[in-house]
Amino acid sequence: MTLKTRKSLFTSAIASLMFAAYVQAAEPKNGGDIIVTYQNDVATLDPAIGYDWQNWSMIKSLFDGLMDYDPGTTELRLDLAESYKLSEDGKTYTFKLRPGVKFHNGREMKAADVKYSLERTSNPNTKSPGAGFFSPIVGYDAVSQGETTELEGVKVVDDYTVSIELTAPNATFLHVMGLNFASIVPKEEVEKYGEDFGKNPVGTGAYELTDWTLGQKLVFEKNPEYFRSGVPYIDTITFEVGQEPLVALQRLERDEVDIAGDGIPPAKYLQFKNDPRFQDLMVTGDQLHTGYLTLNVTMPPLDNLKVRKAINMAINKDRIVRIINGRATPANQPLPPAMPGYDSDYEGYKFDPEGAKALLAEAGFADGFETELFVMNTDPQPRIAQAMQQDLANIGITANIKSLAQANVIAAGGVQDQAPMVWSGGMAWIADFPDPSNFWGPILGCDGAVPGGWNWAWYCNEELDAKGAKADAMAAADQQEARSELWGEVFTQAMADAPWVPIFNEQRVTVHSKRMGGEDALYVDPVHVPVNYDYIWVK
Amino acid sequence: MTIYILRRLAYAILILLGVSFITYLLLYLIPADPARQLAGRSATPETIANIRAQLGLDLPFYQQYFQYLMNLLQGDLGRSYIQRTEVSALIGSRLSASSQLLVWGIGFELLIGISLGVLAALKRNTALDRGLMAFSFVGVSSPHFIASMLFLYLFAVHLEWFPLGGYGTTHHILLPAITLGILGSGWYSRMVRSSMIEALQQDFIRTAHSKGLTRVRVIFRHVLPNAIIPVIPMVGIDIGIFIGGLVVVESVFGWPGLGQLAWQAIQRVDIPVIVGVTMVSAVVIVLANLIADLLVPLVDPRINLEKS
């Protein structure tokens, strides 16, 4: 099969194939230098701190954790851990480390580094946005409250063995160990650079940072000592920052740039899509993303289930997808299709303005009501909000738009009686890890429905929380199917209460130069967001 | 003279203090909580409280401000909430891009403004004069973002004379700088025109003419220097407005300068960065005014400092 036919097959069945096992590309080649552009400078490369779509995969290329994912997929695989064992009670993980793995500074990585790294992220002084992920570990609370700096549950058994004890069985724990926040860092380098470690990252990863000129460029060089043989393929990656996306595309057309990191702006998208020259260079991939409208279940009249159902039926999702040029698929449930637990049989609330009106009348709001819709103030979010506003107006609801800076929207959502509706676009980016529980706790569970939390619907259903907890306790390998099913139930049952209007699942569209090789899936990697730099290669 | 300079310097510092206070107060009143933003989605309320305490956000306003001021005096602008980098490093990395555009932009502004003003004055009350003055009005009546976008469309997309934004070479800087220059030149050309006309009518010019000096020589040796003097304090006043235009032009042209940094920081309520950029801009404005005020008496002996 030629590469070309394979590619077209690939795109035609993109959604289903995307997350199937990764097929090694025909003949990857070693060597070559590439240029990747971004508009904004990289915020930080400190794995405990970096938490945006731009630095996420860069950090993954510089650092490793105990766990990782198969390239281009959401399948967990071992990384710095050579093997792991789960105790009978499901509470203690014992990881065997790969021997001989070296940090970029030449020192060997050992079990003590694992303990140090997990404690560093948990320590409130690090101010890590990912600290909360470690709360299942025994002793986390004491560390987070500043009583001690040592995680009681993390034990160094010998130089190559570390055991981690959890307060309860937790099926998501291996995913947590695959997060950037669980990357292994060398203590001496962290202490040497202090708060500037993020500018001088030292890890065990496939690449090392050799130059960072603030506001201009970063240079990643191949780590010759990388523990996985054969990868990475590329010698140096230069990230040029401060590059306007339109300019980047223009340079890409002239082969001056290999990957336009920010993707394709909407206006150019249609032009590229309809231009045969770019058909093979454009890559579309599903993200673990759902764009949703929260309905604050504690604020009248949204506290009325019929009203929330009516709103769910009033929004024309197809039209919203059209407004963003079809770069998404309409959603009917919180989980994105690529997530385990997604229920393809669930039909959701069908678009039915007449039915919505009737339901609204039934709820006692035949004449509608007035409410507010909060949205972030960068394009296309206000446009999407206006489309929803018109749909709501059609059933008699006047939704006044509050288009604010990102931080202000987040603040408003975190106050119980402030934001009746929040459009999530531009804020809740994508899942932290490919597991349904990540779509529950912070954004739909009771834990998130607190002042300053991210559950802007203020939906708290203890029964479903308990069900979720039960699912998360199913850590054994043979329980996974049942677990996904249980989670699926949690989400469809939550939709019966209609705390959200799931709007769409956004797709990522990226474009690379002709000389770039490697499976499409690597350019829209669902975990190594946005691009899996370790496995792409130059033809 | 020295006393005058010292007094002006002390006053400039007082002004900067005022700027820092007002900026800090404004940002203190924001509803958004930076700690919450830093803490991410998975954070517990305790984590947030902890971060808030570490950043000193739980202190009363006057303590926070005082702390900031003390650090400022030691040249410490604090660290970005989002990037954790020192604000001074962030500003430093973008200062050169912005100052390049500032210098080129003001250069074009003066070049265009003065030459059009002189031309209009010399051709006073002709169609050319009226045309040039109309042009200057259109310039000052156009918002930067519209001019930037239309110039980009015309000269970069359509004619392909210039790159579609971006940074690096002289080729990149020309279009944004010319945009800034054209829009800001209007006030200068009007001012130069009227002071030229005034200078042309002065006695010594008439004398020079009667002595038989050529017109060109009279204009360049006697009229122009006199007509340009009011331009100097004008640059001082104009620079605040110019920086505003710079923010917008940087955003349209994708110019990696302080304007972009400020805009990103405002979006994410990165207070130390916002205050930092505001302070740097204020320093530039205050310094420009100071220099302009000190320069005028040097070039114009008629003005006496002690009197003002």
Next chain:
Amino acid sequence: MSALQLIKKLCRHKSVAFSLFVIVSVVFASLFASWIAPYDPNKQFFEGLTMEGAPLPPNSTFLLGTDLLGRDLLSRLIYGAQTSLIIGIVANGIAILIGTLVGVTAGFLRGWVGNVLMRMTDLMMAFPALLLAIALAAILEPSLWIVALVIAMVNWVQVARVIYSETIAISSREFIAVERTLGASTRRILFSHLLPHLLPTIMVWATLGISTTVLLEATLSFLGVGVQPPTPSWGNIIFESQTYFTSAVWLVLFPGTLIVLLSLSFNLVGDALRDELDPSLKGRD
């Protein structure tokens, strides 16, 4: 000089006559928007977008084309005139009020009060105005009135400075001194002598100020911190369309031209007014 005479005089220049025509048209459009506009400015037409979601260029149904939500651009431009004018008048009104108050107080009282007030204007001049406005607008939840207020906060300074020096100039003239020695009350001096003499300056600055206000409103809206959607403003029409400007330039060109025209007109009229009314400039070019 009556208002009619004044207008007649101003209209001697073709450019000023044209400017007045533009201003009158914009006022007319905003007053009668609901009659003139072919469609509801907020109606998102299904057929207003291509199947791929691109906006339509000018055509027979939508005379100036559609925006990215499939709304009629012409109708939005007509309604957008309201936004520009309301903000122009309100913001500028507040700026003139504060500016005059500060300027007159400082110039009339002099002494330390005057000093403090004028030092305050120095402080405001040291702020990068646009940056301040953006920060303020982003922080305070933006609405039509907040935007107007923010603009006023930035614009009063210049007015205060001009009025201050005018007040000092007028106060030092002989007739005020004579009045004072004759025992006229402060109030009488203020209202019967000072303000009438300041009126021309105020009128000139009010006109010129609308021009700056129109520009500032457009710029704030362009940055997404202006008037809240779906209220159309010429600035936010461009904000919403900016990603498309390379392929759908009409979405920038039409509102852009209107902003420049309106701002230019107020500038030209203000300039002409200054020539007519400001005695200190009489005889100059």
